[in-house]
Structures are given as C-alpha cells and as structure tokens.
Amino acid sequence: MTQRPRLSVIGTGYLGATHAVCMVELGYDVIGLDVDEAKIESLRAGKIPFFEPGLPELLGKHIDSGRLRFTTDYAEVAEFADVHFVCVGTPQKKGQYAADLTYVDAAFRSLAAHLTRRALVVGKSTVPAGTAARLAKLLADEAPNKEVELAWNPEFLREGFAVEDTLRPDRLVFGVRSEWAEQTIRTAFEPVIATGTPVIVTDYATAELVKVAANSFLATKISFINAMAEVCEATGADVTQLADAIGHDARIGRRFLNAGLGFGGGCLPKDIRAFIARAGELGVDQAVSFLRDVDEINLRRRARTVELGLDLLDGSYRGTKVAVLGAAFKPDSDDVRDSPALDVAAAVGRRGATVQVYDPEANASAARVHPELTYAASLDDALRGVDLVMLLTEWQVFRAMDPVTVGSLVAQRNLVDGRNVLVPSQWRDAGWHYRALGRP
Numbered sequence: 001m002t003q004r005p006r007l008s009v010i011g012t013g014y015l016g017a018t019h020a021v022c023m024v025e026l027g028y029d030v031i032g033l034d035v036d037e038a039k040i041e042s043l044r045a046g047k048i049p050f051f052e053p054g055l056p057e058l059l060g061k062h063i064d065s066g067r068l069r070f071t072t073d074y075a076e077v078a079e080f081a082d083v084h085f086v087c088v089g090t091p092q093k094k095g096q097y098a099a100d101l102t103y104v105d106a107a108f109r110s111l112a113a114h115l116t117r118r119a120l121v122v123g124k125s126t127v128p129a130g131t132a133a134r135l136a137k138l139l140a141d142e143a144p145n146k147e148v149e150l151a152w153n154p155e156f157l158r159e160g161f162a163v164e165d166t167l168r169p170d171r172l173v174f175g176v177r178s179e180w181a182e183q184t185i186r187t188a189f190e191p192v193i194a195t196g197t198p199v200i201v202t203d204y205a206t207a208e209l210v211k212v213a214a215n216s217f218l219a220t221k222i223s224f225i226n227a228m229a230e231v232c233e234a235t236g237a238d239v240t241q242l243a244d245a246i247g248h249d250a251r252i253g254r255r256f257l258n259a260g261l262g263f264g265g266g267c268l269p270k271d272i273r274a275f276i277a278r279a280g281e282l283g284v285d286q287a288v289s290f291l292r293d294v295d296e297i298n299l300r301r302r303a304r305t306v307e308l309g310l311d312l313l314d315g316s317y318r319g320t321k322v323a324v325l326g327a328a329f330k331p332d333s334d335d336v337r338d339s340p341a342l343d344v345a346a347a348v349g350r351r352g353a354t355v356q357v358y359d360p361e362a363n364a365s366a367a368r369v370h371p372e373l374t375y376a377a378s379l380d381d382a383l384r385g386v387d388l389v390m391l392l393t394e395w396q397v398f399r400a401m402d403p404v405t406v407g408s409l410v411a412q413r414n415l416v417d418g419r420n421v422l423v424p425s426q427w428r429d430a431g432w433h434y435r436a437l438g439r440p
C-alpha cells in the first residue's frame, strides 16, 4: 500500500458527504458511493444536497480536480479504494428503541462481495456495542479476499460545524484488532494526526461505546439543566443565571447548559434510546436506566412550550394565528429529524391554530414531513398578523430581532422564547407578553 491510501466513503448523507469532501481537502483521492441516485447526481453536479456551512465551497473547490468522484456502483468502489469508510444511517426502528441496522448490514454485504484485494473497512456509523464484531465476521465470511479487515472509527462531528470538526477533531478513536489495521487507519488520518490530534486506540466494543457514551453524556447535561429549569419555574428562579453561575466551575463548564426546548436531531435522541435497548439485551439495563429520565425530561420541554403559548392565548389555540420561528433541530442546519421546533409547530397546529413556520434553511425539509403547516417565504411574512410568536430554533436572524419592528407586524404582542436567547426586559419594555422556559 502506498503512503497515502485511496479512500471510499459509503453513504453520502450528512456524515458521509462531509467526510468525503474533507478527506479530499486533506489531500486524499476519494470516491463516494450512495444507493440514492439523486444524491449522487447532485454531488456530481457540485451541489451538496443539504445545508452545511462551508461544505459547498469545499466541494466546489475539489469537484473538478479529478481527485473526487461519486458513484452508485460497489464494484467501482472496491476496485478503487484501499480504505472504505462506511457512513450509512442507523435510525431508530419504527415503534422501538433499538437501532435499525439494515442499512449497515446491506452496505457491508454489498461491499464485501466485491473485495477481491486487501482492504481496510472502517465503520463510522453509530452502532450498538457488539455490531463491529459481528460485521468483522461478515467480512471474513463473505469477502473473497481473506486479508480484508475491519476497524471502528466513531464520528463526533456536529452539524453546523461539520467541516471544522472533521478537519480538526477533538480526538480520533480507532477500534482495531491488528497492528496492520491500526497502521492503515493512521495513514488515512495522517494530516489530522500530524497536527497533534489525540488518538485513542481501542478494541471494537470500546470504540462503539465511546460514541454512545459521549452522546449520552451530552444529552444528560442538557436534560440536567432542563430539569433545573422545571424547578426554576416552580420557584420563580432564572435558569439562565443558574447555568452561568454553575458553569463558571471548570469541573461543570458552561457548554451544553443552554436550557430550553431541549435536544433533537438525527443523533442524540435515537442514540440514547438505542443504548437503552442494547443495555437491556446485555442485561445491564439498570446501568443506563437514568437515560429514560433524560429522554422524558427532554420531551416534557416540548409539551411545556405548547402550554406556555396556551397561557398567552388565554387557554385556546383554536382560531389563532401563530408564527413558529425555526424548523431545524438546531441553527445552521436544515435537518428536521426529531426536531423539537417542528414537533411543537405540529402540536400547536393540531390544537387548532394556523401555524406559519419560517426557517432560513429548513422550510423545504420541514414541508416534506409536515405538509399540513404553512411555510412563510420570509421572517416578516411569518410574523405578519399573528397572535403569538414562538422562537423555537435560535438562528442568528431571530436572536437579532427588534421588539419594536416585530411589534409593528404582529396582531398581538405575545412571545414564547423557547431557547432563552432574547433579553426579556427589552421585549417587555416594548409591550410584549414574554414567556420562556425556566425564566420568570
């Protein structure tokens, strides 16, 4: 194998497309594969099929370089690459907590069938502990070349910061079973390692667990502060001041202590549920039973947000007009998977309000999931004539709103700040009825 291995990336969604483009930026030759032909067509045309800051510019920079191509053909990928990164989805199974591994299994089977030369297959998808060992056996059984090996390399990027997190990660985790696998995966991250990024080499189970443990910790931190928000509401205390005060303790830290509508997205919610399910199978359900509370606290915030709006509208949404600001699960993303904002918008709609949703990037993806809601073309359009404004995803454009200007557009000055990002006194001074989660 040459010093610089040739790479494939299988599954070009939020994770895979980012990984493929960033690895070209780092100097590798890369081929990306997806079973979704529309996605591959879009990438070939130099267009990222989702919103991620900085990624379109990087794709544009490299698309005509000859070092990045896209295909739907597994034979082409197996022929081209020395190291294959598997980045397909592992969503929550319908009606269950467990992860649906059918996409991972299908990707490994399709790739294995074509692996006639030595290669390292690297799992990046988030999977339940024990999956890598099973997939290593699958490769051993099904790949024609018996020197094919598996490594597990969990991914920690955040949407909205995906490029930065891929080029400059906090750490790299390599779950391997041989010296060759470790050396090979090191060559695939050589420029990242050269900048001093910490590398932790583990067995498969530890690598898999690092990922779900990290997400469980983050989810717990958010639900902890949201639990404090519930107590603040009962006592008249202010959770944002409380978070600032405890966050100054370096052992606690202020990051991920933003109370509000809680966590959503394609990772935290489904990863803690899959962890609960897997722990049950392993007979250690008690060890992670607290994650059920984490999940419940999180979902209660959505219900409470609907209630706050109800209070402002004197007990009924029926016949009212509501502006919902934000549909994505977080700012700087168009991802609406398990979006708290969209969940609340739909709940308010079901209670009889006419809901005008506006998100700077996620209107289209939201409309696919909730076509019954109305989507405004601009912030002003969303605000015009409404009885209640609900700020549910903290895009900068919403944080920067002026209470007087917004006040001139609405029918009634009622506001729910679902992310605790506005200054209450500014809005109250401008005649608004302001309500927030965990703040008086």
Ligand SMILES: NC(=O)c1ccc[n+]([C@@H]2O[C@H](COP(=O)([O-])OP(=O)(O)OC[C@H]3O[C@@H](n4cnc5c(N)ncnc54)[C@H](O)[C@@H]3O)[C@@H](O)[C@H]2O)c1
Residues within 6 Å of the ligand: 010, 011, 012, 013, 014, 015, 016, 033, 034, 035, 036, 039, 087, 088, 089, 090, 103, 104, 106, 107, 110, 124, 125, 126, 127, 155, 156, 157, 158, 159, 266, 267
């Ligand atoms: N999105 C993130 O920020 C992030 C970060 C870290 C880890 N992860 C993990 O990475 C994985 C992927 O997440 P995502 O958000 O990119 O999902 P995604 O749904 O955006 O992308 C998954 C892609 O896999 C493709 N795919 C499905 N079956 C395939 C097959 N058999 N062969 C080839 N391609 C196939 C789909 O068409 C899709 O494009 C998940 O396990 C997730 O938990 C995601």
Ligand SMILES: O=c1ccn([C@@H]2O[C@H](COP(=O)(O)OP(=O)(O)O[C@H]3O[C@H](CO)[C@@H](O)[C@H](O)[C@H]3O)[C@@H](O)[C@H]2O)c(=O)[nH]1
Residues within 6 Å of the ligand: 126, 155, 156, 157, 158, 159, 160, 215, 218, 222, 255, 256, 257, 258, 259, 260, 261, 262, 263, 264, 265, 266, 267, 268, 271, 329, 330
């Ligand atoms: O103080 C906070 C911080 C975040 N959130 C919410 O938590 C969710 C998740 O946010 P974030 O973690 O920034 O976004 P993701 O892109 O989902 O990233 C998480 O999930 C990824 C997929 O597993 C991991 O790779 C990342 O490390 C992990 O942060 C969002 O709904 C945020 O609004 C809060 O409510 N309060």
